[in-house]
Amino acid sequence: YFLFSCQDNKLTSSMNADFMDLWKEDVAEVFLWPDENYPTYFEYEISPLNHELPILVANTNGDLLRWQPFHYNADRQTDHETAALGGEKKPGAAVDGWVAEFFIPYKLLIPLNHVPPHKGDRWRANFYRVDYDEPKSVSWLWQLTKNTFHDYESFGSIIFN
Template sequence: MLRLLFVIHLCCLYNQSSAVTTPADSVWRVKKTQDFQFKGDGSASNWNQASWVKLTQRKGNGVAYQTQVKLLYSETGIYCLFQCEDTKITATLKEDFADLYKEDVIEVFFWTDEKTPLYFEYELSPLNYELPILVPNADGTFFGWRPWHYEGDRKTRHATHISRKTSGGEAVTGWTAEFFIPYALLKPLQNVPPKPGSYWRANFYRIDYDKEYATWTWQPVKQSFHDYKRYGTLVFE
């Protein structure tokens, strides 16, 4: 109860502006929506309910691109939208469950229950290839497990779009990624589905390889993206 009261207090202080830079130990309030379809370009009207949250460039000497994220939840799952400035797409892998982190990619981590060191990781490349895995993390020793019977209502929906200066041109200006994570896929994680007032720990990342390896994060981590105890808090409205 004290934890929940603390989270609610932080939520009252949180500034939901059109685009905000999140400090350490911040809370992200997630609005509820009806289920919707998307095309990968962020044009679905449901996204008007959510505010952009900027990620901070943390590592590398890459180009200082802007990266921002929106998040919504519904009765059936979690919706996420990434918008990534970019002038060079580094993506050659063309299969799901590949080592997508070795090229341009966005990543999210959902740690739904702090009692268990077990969380869900999702990666999506600019070419719309995905990596959904469940990760047990025992004191820094971790490895991902692929979903079983990955079909039907357990399957994600995802789409990407690469923006260019002119239609059909070569000059890239950025890329967007949209995806839907169904609660059915998150079994057997606890505290799923979330209810109004529920909270999850989470983090959001981007990796880019234009000139050098560069990363963006919502909450700063020390050792790796799997430093789950440093994740921020999502509060579901």
Template structure:
């Protein structure tokens, strides 16, 4: 027996929400696979990113903890927040650290070989194409579109990456300076990814009830040892997109 709910409108909304979640995650995960996580993404008005994550909009959503992957040796934290607006999505990354292992000084470099935060967005499940974004502690970025055809994938750089197609991003460090190989206690990255950049991917801009698949990662290289974190459990490759978690836009 279900408890009584205040009125028919509230009851109908809850039933619709339950149905949406069931549709988004049904028939995806075999019995021997970890359960895919779900993140409800709240809507916000647009705001300026500064790398600190101190905009009032972030108070409307909770931190989501990333899981340390097997063989990782660094006992650091890694977590994210996410919001969306009429023009794009916002992601806030945060993690504890000891050294900013970052020497690359240009965008579009192989940032995953040093300290980095990453997010992957797969807006439409019928299309094996998703967006990958990486950002280093020094604020350099790697935005690429990935066609993944039967496990064969390659990143494509954006064209006319300017104006309303340009990502807005900023980074900050705590306990030390935001510079290469600095001693710190942690670092953050805050990014705004406009829908204009994601065109012509389908199922965007999202509206209440829209589902995307996604994953979030962190890689750290302190002491010449690599430790990785993920939100949805994947195998050896971060590009196992069919194992991604689900975003439900509110």
């Protein structure tokens, strides 16, 4: 389960469907890398308008290959919701911010190794937010990365209890 509380003045979000290039507008993202032996991780993106992009990313020396989940339904599908704070949830709306919450089922993360996690397992992860308000976009990361937010070797660690 993940919860993002995003300060924002304007919802820079116009994409009106799932599986679009959400990273080009306001977005919150989670990266989960359960097995450090393989450069493949899960990325989940959600827009303020509640559209999502769940993908597996193979990152070989910065060359990114992405796959969308197959049979993305029932117990393999995320449960997600967003809300605008202090304004309407619509493209270009003036707001005080927005909130995104989502649940990623472990079944969606298969075929990654070490899924589901067991007590004491350590996964690498990062949490990312981009605000595309004018005149310049601003981004936040839980763990700073060196060159790009896809620098998975700079992800932080989460330990399951």
